[in-house]
Amino acid sequence: MAEIVAERYTGASIKRSEDPRILTGAGRYVDDIKLPGMLHAAFVRSPLAHGRVLSVDVSAAQALPGVVAALTGADLEAMTVPGPDPLMALLGAAGPTPEFSLLATDKVRFMGDPVAIVIAESRYLAEDGCELVEADYDDLPPVMDAAFALDPSSPPLFANLGDNIARPHSRHEFGDVSGTFASADRVIDFHIDVHRHQNVPMEGRGCVASWDAGQGVMTVHAATQSVHITRTGVATRLGIEGDKVRVLAGDIGGSFGLKIGASREELAVAAASRHLGRPVKWVEDRGENLIASGQAREESFDVRAAVSDDGDLLGLDVKTVIDTGAYPGMGMGAMVPDIMEAMLPGPYKLAALGFESTAAITNKATYVAYRGPWASETFVRERVLDLVAKDLGLDPVEIRLRNIAPRTDPPASMITGRPLVGVTTKESLEQVAELVDFPAFRRRQAEARAQGRYLGIGVATFIEAAPGPRPEGPEGSLGSESMRLQLTEDGIVALFTGQMPHGQSHQTTLAQIAADEFGVPFEQVRVVVGDSAVVPFGLTGGSRSATMTGGVALHGARDLKAKVLDFAAHLMEASAQDLLITDGNVWVRGDPASAVAVSEVARRAASGQFGDDVDATLEVEATYDGGEGGWSGGTHCAIVEVDAETGLVKVERYAAVEDCGALINPAVVEGQIRGGIAQGIGAVLLERSAYGEDGSFQSATFMDYLMPTTCDIPRIEIEHLETVPLDADVNFRGVGEGGMIVAPPTVVNAIEDALSPFGVRIYEQHLPPARILELIAAADPAVRWLQVLASAFDEDDVTPVAIVPSDALPGSDDAESGGPVQRHAGGVLRENAGLDGPDAVGLGGDDKGTE
C-alpha cells in the first residue's frame, strides 16, 4: 500500500500558476505569434444568405501591391482533399453528409460564408484586397426558419441532399407513454422556444499555419480545445500524414465549445500556407466571430406533460426541431437530440418519455457546441415543472421535492437508462430553500407588490454527466484518458496531458493533485499542454477533465512514485516499502537524515550506470477509465425585480448549491460556476443572434449582440455539497457546464414569478425589456388594468406607453400560446437594454474612448 500523504494542495484554493504571465501581459495567444516571412489572411464573405455563385474575380485583388495571393473556392478545392468534417467523422455522427468546399464554390449558404481568401503582407492590405474581389451571385430564396426548411417546397441548400433535413425525424419511447398519458389526471400542452445565441469567447478563432517544404511538415499554431483534433482535420483535408502535422497551442482566450478542431477558414489558411510556402496568420475580428464562427441553441419544443392532480409529473412527450444552420457537418446540431433525450428526465421520477426530433438546415451560421449543448432539455423540464405548479397551485420547491427520485440503494435510474447514482438534487434544493428563506421572500414580495414593484423568485435543478455514472455491463465505458508522467533530472514532475485548457486552470489543478500524490511541492510539478508532438490525445470539453484528467494525474503520479521508489531502493539500499517521498525528498521511514532529493535520484537514474536489472526510466504512461464516474448537479435560485414600465429585469440575488464531489480547487470551481451563470443570465436578458427575414445577420457588433457586464451580474452565493463518495480516490467531478445549463430556467422562472400578478406565462428563453413589455401587454387585460390601477394608487407616474392593448401588438396572439412571436432586431434591443445606463458605457459614452 502506498503511504497516505497528507493532502496539502488538493481541496485548497491554490493560487493559479497561469496568473503571473496573464497579469503582466506575458500570456502567449495565437495572435501574439510572429514568424519570419509571415503573411496575413482575410476572407471575402457572402453578403447574401442564399445565392448561387456566378463568378468570383480576384484579379484586381491580386494586382494590388502587397497582396501575395487571392484564392477562390475553386483554387482551394484543387489544393485540398474533399470529405466529411473530420471531427464529426471521429465522433461517429450519423445521417446524410452535405458536400461542401472550404470556401463557397457553387453556392453561398449564409451571410458571412467565406468565398475567397486574400493573403498579403499585412492584415490591412489583405482587407484592402478583399475590397477588390468581385463576386457575383444569383439570389436564391433564403431558408430562414426550421418550419420552412422542413417544408418540401424549400430550396435545398445542398444539392446532394435534396432536402433541408440534417437529421431525419425519429421517435423513441421509454416506459408506457400512451398508457401514462391515457390514465393521467391532466395532460398539459406547451410550445417552448429557445433562441439562437452564441459562445463569444473574448478571443475569436485564429491560427498561424507554417509549411516547411523541405521537411514536408505543417506546423499550425492554433486556438483549439484539442491539438490532436485540429491535427486530424488539417492532415485529412490537406492530405498530409498525421505525423507530419504538428499543432501547437499556447494561451487560449476562451472557447466554450467553439474551438473544437479546425474550422473551414483555418483549413483554408493551412492550404494557403502550403501553396505559398510561407507562414500565414488569420485571426478573426469580432464581426467575423459573431457572423461566421458558429451559433448555438435555437430549438423549439412541443411538449405534452402527463400530470396527476397532486402534482406528480408522470410523463413527458416532447417533439423538438433543431435549427442547425448551414454546414451541419461542421457542427453538432445533429448529435444534440440524442443527449437531450437521454437527459430529459433529469433527477426526477418521470415514468414515461416520448421523444421526437428533427434537425433542419437553414441559411444561418452553423450550429456549434456551446457550454452544455443539450441544455435546452433542462430549460424545458424546469419550465414545465413551474407551469404545472402554477396550474395546480403548488409552490416551485414543493413540486420539485415531490417529483425528485429518492436516493435509494441501488439507485433509481432515469427512464432513459442511466442510474442516478450519488445524485443529491433533493439535498441541494432543501439547502437553497433554506439559504434564501422562501417564506421571508414571499412576505417581502407581497409588500413590494403593494407598492407596484414586481419581485420574483425562481428555482431550477440540474444534473450534469461530468463524466456521468459508469455505464452498466461489460461494454460500459466512460472512455479513457491518457497522461505521460516523468521525473526530470531537475526533480520536476512533468505531466504531459492532451487537455487544452482555455481558462480551466489545469496547469494549477492537475499540479495540485500530482504534488500531493507524488510528494513534491506544488511548484515542482509542470503541466505540459499544447503540442501534438509530445502530449497524448485529448480534448478539453464535456466537463470531463476533473474526473478523467484529475484521475489520471492521481493514478499516474502514484505509478510514477512507485517507479521512483523502486529505483531509489537500489540507490539507498533499502526496501522500496520502507521509503517515503515527502516535500521533494526520498527518505527511509524513521530516518530523516537519509533524505535524498528527488532531483538527485533522477540524476543518478539518468547517469546510465545501472544494469539491465534496474529500471532507471523514471517515466510512466498512465490511463484512467473514469472509475465510478458520477454526476454533478445542484439547485440554483434567483431573485429578480422586473420594472413593469421599462421591462428591465434586475437580478437582485443569485444562490447556487452544487455538488461536484470533492473540490480540487474551490476558487477554480466557483469561477466555473459563476462564469456559466453569467452566460445564462446573458442568454435570457441580453444575448441573441438575430437574423432578418431576408437572412441578413443583425447582431454583428457588441452594440447589437449585448454581452453581460459588471452591472448585469450580481454577486453569486455558492454552497457545496459533497455527499456521496463513489470511488476510493477520485471523487472530483466536472463543473464546466452546469451554470450555463441551469441559469436560464432559474432566471426565467423568477421572471414569471415576478409577473404572476399579470397572469403572464412564459414559453421562451429570451426576455429583453421589449419582450417583457409585450408579455405584460399581452396578459389578460382585466388583470393588467387591475395592476395598473393598483400601482396608480401608489405612484402617479404610470407610463401608459408600457401598456399597449394586446391586439395592437404584432404576434401577441402567439405570445400567450408560446407560438412564433414577433422578434426584435438588435437595434431595438440596444435601445431598451441601455435604459439603465451601464451598457451605454460600452458605447464609448464615457471618457475611455479616443479624442
Add this chain to the structure above:
Amino acid sequence: MTDITLTVNGATCTGSPEARKTLVDFLRDDLDLTGTHVGCEHGVCGACTVILDGRPVRSCLMLAVQAAGSEVTTIEGLAPDGGLGTLQQAMWDSHSFQCGFCTPGFVMQATAFLRDHPDAGEQQIREALSGNICRCTGYQSIIDGVLLAAERNRER
C-alpha cells in the same frame, strides 16, 4: 507613413506607421508589446485599454499617429521589474481571471480608476469596469481583486 515619437512604458519609441494604423496594432506589431489585446475593434469590450497621458483609452479606437508625443502605459509597463504591482497581486490572490484575454484591459482600467478613486466601494468599481467585458468569470472575482487592492493601498 508618418514618423512619430512617443513614450511607451517610460521609453522613447519612434515609428512610421501608416496613418490608418490603430494604436493597438502599432503597439502589438511595431513595438512587439503583445500584452494589449484586440477584443472587438469597435471600442466596446475594453480588452485593448491602455493608459495614455494618464487616462484609460481604447487603443483600438485611436490611431497610432494620434498618440504622437504622448505617454503610453501598457500592461507590460505596470511593474517593470518583472514582478506584480499591488493590483496585479491582489487579482492573483483573488483568482480574478480565467482565460486571461480580457485581463490587460481590466488591469489598466482598474489601475487608472483606483488611482483617482482610492476609496471606491463595490458599486463604484462595478460601474467603472462596466465598459470591460469578461466572458469567463461572472465578474465577481475581478471586483474582489480590485476591492482587495484598494484595501491594501489604503493600509500602506
